[in-house]
Amino acid sequence: MAFTHLHELIRMANERGVTIGQLMLEVEAEQTGRTKEEILARMARQFDVMEEAVRKGTREPVMTRSGITGGDGHRMHAYLQRGQSFVHPDTLRATAYALAVSEVNAGMGRIVATPTAGSAGILPGVLVAALDSGRYRREELVMALLTAAAIGLVIANSASISGAAGGCQAEVGSATAMAAGALVELAGGTPEQVGHAVGLALKNSLGLVCDPVGGLVEVPCIVRNGLHAITAMTAADMALAGVRSVIPPDEVIAVLHEIGKDMPVSLRETGIGGLAGTPTGKALREKVFGDRAARRNAGPTLAEAACREPAVAGGTGESHRGDAS
Numbered sequence: 001m002a003f004t005h006l007h008e009l010i011r012m013a014n015e016r017g018v019t020i021g022q023l024m025l026e027v028e029a030e031q032t033g034r035t036k037e038e039i040l041a042r043m044a045r046q047f048d049v050m051e052e053a054v055r056k057g058t059r060e061p062v063m064t065r066s067g068i069t070g071g072d073g074h075r076m077h078a079y080l081q082r083g084q085s086f087v088h089p090d091t092l093r094a095t096a097y098a099l100a101v102s103e104v105n106a107g108m109g110r111i112v113a114t115p116t117a118g119s120a121g122i123l124p125g126v127l128v129a130a131l132d133s134g135r136y137r138r139e140e141l142v143m144a145l146l147t148a149a150a151i152g153l154v155i156a157n158s159a160s161i162s163g164a165a166g167g168c169q170a171e172v173g174s175a176t177a178m179a180a181g182a183l184v185e186l187a188g189g190t191p192e193q194v195g196h197a198v199g200l201a202l203k204n205s206l207g208l209v210c211d212p213v214g215g216l217v218e219v220p221c222i223v224r225n226g227l228h229a230i231t232a233m234t235a236a237d238m239a240l241a242g243v244r245s246v247i248p249p250d251e252v253i254a255v256l257h258e259i260g261k262d263m264p265v266s267l268r269e270t271g272i273g274g275l276a277g278t279p280t281g282k283a284l285r286e287k288v289f290g291d292r293a294a295r296r297n298a299g300p301t302l303a304e305a306a307c308r309e310p311a312v313a314g315g316t317g318e319s320h321r322g323d324a325s
């Protein structure tokens, strides 16, 4: 089956009496000829990679090569343990984890593109935080990855998951929607509630531009991952509480596509407009790349490398930043 509309996934899941994650597993087995056990084993390895990145980026400060960013995952993790945060520490943990994974990505470490390397912090952020809550088993989190993969496929097939094509709404927005839907199913929500979580999460991401300073996937990318982890959790809770996306989720995805096409090229991964075009953004670019030729060439190329679409279905491809995201 083609994963092009959420309403089709929801209908099929209901007809078969399965979750969207289970539907994804069945379809993946049918289409690849692999057994369900093989697919689950592969997904479990990817979850391990995600968890390793979380642990690495919180245990120690991970610095990026540019020197512009780094250490925020570790910093947030230490802060939340003091128990004085406005946001509950259990929730803030997802932010710390998302920052950590994004820094590992920017530091050329090993991550899983979900759906891209630039937005790779959000899904591991919320899922590893769920694991650490003690409320869910690892196998349940692996199934949630399949839910996220199904959602990512729908967005990729009917809109875009590329910052160059659709702005950051297509990357961080898609990751937020994938994470929100995965959390709903993890918590035992219905396929319809998964759809509403996707719609709610995406609505809060519409219009988000892609404006990486110096063309590097660091500013504002890393911070956006941290903040959108909480958006994903909130969208999941809203859907589980019965809040509905008044605009049907498939229509929200269609709008994401339309807005992406309308976005000026300066705000689509070129490293020219938005935050990249501020005096500080330009100064940082000059500091990192030095001469004018490097400034002209390096930005878009690096951003493209780090935000390329994933190699495997649903944005669950393991990746090193800059080579296969």
Ligand code: SF4
Pocket (backbone or CB within 6 Å): 118, 119, 162, 163, 164, 167, 168, 169, 171, 172, 209, 210, 211, 212, 216, 217, 218, 220, 221, 269, 303, 307
């Ligand atoms: S490179 Fe662009 S699309 Fe990717 S995370 Fe950064 S701002 Fe978002």
